[in-house]
Amino acid sequence: MRAELPSVTARIYLNTGTFGPVPRVTWDAMRRHLDWAVTSGRIGSAGLDHWHELEAEARSQLAVVLGCRSEELALNHSTTDGVNTVLAGLSWRAGDEVITGSVEHPGLTEPLAHLAQTRGVVVRTVDTTGGRAVASVTAALNDRTRLVACSHVLWSTGEVLDLPGIVAAANGRGVPVLADGAQGAGAIAVDLTALGCDFYTVSGQKWLCGPSGTGALHVRSDRLDHLMPPWRGYVTNDRSPGAPGTELWPGARRFDVGAISLVALAGLAASLRWRIEHGIAAGADYAAALAEGLRDRLAGVPGLEVADPGGPTPFAAVALPPPVDPDTAVRRLESDGILIRWVPGRPLLLRASVGPWNTDQECARLVRALGGVLTGG
Structure with a gap:
């Protein structure tokens, strides 16, 4: 699928929940x-x-x-x-x-x-x-x-x-x-x-x-x-x-x-x-498993509170510690080539939406980048 989606190879595309990548x-x-x-x-x-x-x-x-x-x-x-x-x-x-x-x-x-x-x-x-x-x-x-x-x-x-x-x-x-x-x-x-x-x-x-x-x-x-x-x-x-x-x-x-x-x-x-x-059901299963792994990794980052979706889903959402501004975090990640978004509410959440075109390596990079946002690195 990735070869048919120019936008997912240009950046780490984890915001399908807003706009999905457009196939060739x-x-x-x-x-x-x-x-x-x-x-x-x-x-x-x-x-x-x-x-x-x-x-x-x-x-x-x-x-x-x-x-x-x-x-x-x-x-x-x-x-x-x-x-x-x-x-x-x-x-x-x-x-x-x-x-x-x-x-x-x-x-x-x-x-x-x-x-x-x-x-x-x-x-x-x-x-x-x-x-x-x-x-x-x-x-x-x-x-x-x-x-x-x-x-x-x-x-x-x-x-x-x-x-x-x-x-x-x-x-x-x-x-x-x-x-x-x-x-x-x-x-x-x-x-x-x-x-x-x-x-x-x-x-x-x-x-x-x-x-x-x-x-x-x-x-x-x-x-x-x-x-x-x-x-x-x-x-x-x-x-x-x-x-x-x-x-x-x-x-x-x-x-x-x-x-x-x-x-x-x-x-x-x-x-x-x-x-x-490409198989919607199979793609959904793959994305849900990838998102579950992403949530597990995010849970290991000090300062992040991972939202529990209660079951399989292609989303991973986290609450940031109070000093960190979600909009600033999203912009910082985008400058690093990673697309996610923040969602309003109580608490404000950063949300990654994982598609069947994403990879484990991309999820790992998001976790590292978020860690850098929290530490100012």
């Missing part, structure tokens, strides 16, 4: 599409066919990665697009409640805050760390609960939540579950049919190694009619242009957003094929 095949696919668009004029029967083929391929490849049917997937620009689609598509009354987790990304917390401000919905935050997610959600469920919205994989420590347990508790009370899968899809093996969640939203630019501006929303087939499309347009209508009347697509395609870049879709489809060809 993805760049080639995007360039070919752009060359074609420039020379062909982008339209005509061939252009329309190409558009529909790109959408169909991206949807079908995503279905393979996510373990679902392509009819259950809507194409959009990001995980946050999917979150907003669900929140805007459900029916709300003032006083309704949403249960969410204690360590969530702004891509979820900001839409929830907007829902509270505009619709009078009460957002209840519960502790979902340290294996407590199912118990916390179960205890918070009540007759006013209309949705549980939480991460599949916590963006701070990489802890994988017991999503089937959360779904069982919530669905048992008639409450749907929206899972933020930004750090799930491609990072761990995901089987949405087995997980059973009602809604699952993903981004293309992280662990799937696709371009920015790509993503998808999974809507479980029995939930389609419980979610109203928050917008209507050309891509939501299952009729020929100019035909009388409107009719929504029968599947999740009715929630597609308009004007997704076809260059980006070409790149996403290529990235998905590339990840599938």
Whole structure:
């Protein structure tokens, strides 16, 4: 894989949880599409066919990665697009409640805050760390609960939540579950049919190694009619242009957003094929083992407090001793050719996200470099 990823040989790339490395095949696919668009004029029967083929391929490849049917997937620009689609598509009354987790990304917390401000919905935050997610959600469920919205994989420590347990508790009370899968899809093996969640939203630019501006929303087939499309347009209508009347697509395609870049879709489809060809499950196992070794090494560095993710995950996160500024540490590491990031919260954490393209030697170098940051060496 490394030979096909120029960025991981240029630097030690341990920040896939923000942006994944872009494979050469993805760049080639995007360039070919752009060359074609420039020379062909982008339209005509061939252009329309190409558009529909790109959408169909991206949807079908995503279905393979996510373990679902392509009819259950809507194409959009990001995980946050999917979150907003669900929140805007459900029916709300003032006083309704949403249960969410204690360590969530702004891509979820900001839409929830907007829902509270505009619709009078009460957002209840519960502790979902340290294996407590199912118990916390179960205890918070009540007759006013209309949705549980939480991460599949916590963006701070990489802890994988017991999503089937959360779904069982919530669905048992008639409450749907929206899972933020930004750090799930491609990072761990995901089987949405087995997980059973009602809604699952993903981004293309992280662990799937696709371009920015790509993503998808999974809507479980029995939930389609419980979610109203928050917008209507050309891509939501299952009729020929100019035909009388409107009719929504029968599947999740009715929630597609308009004007997704076809260059980006070409790149996403290529990235998905590339990840599938290299084996997502095997890659996830390799990365989780590498990250476990990294956490063990970091635990031996005086002054570092390693966050316990409670199980296999491709993340390693540490809290720095108080005198050390996380942003300064990240910049120092970058000057040494190592890409990681810091994550806000209490405590602030440095987070390394380990991909199947990383090596044990790279992890060892990160540990040495962090030791140097702490000692001022």
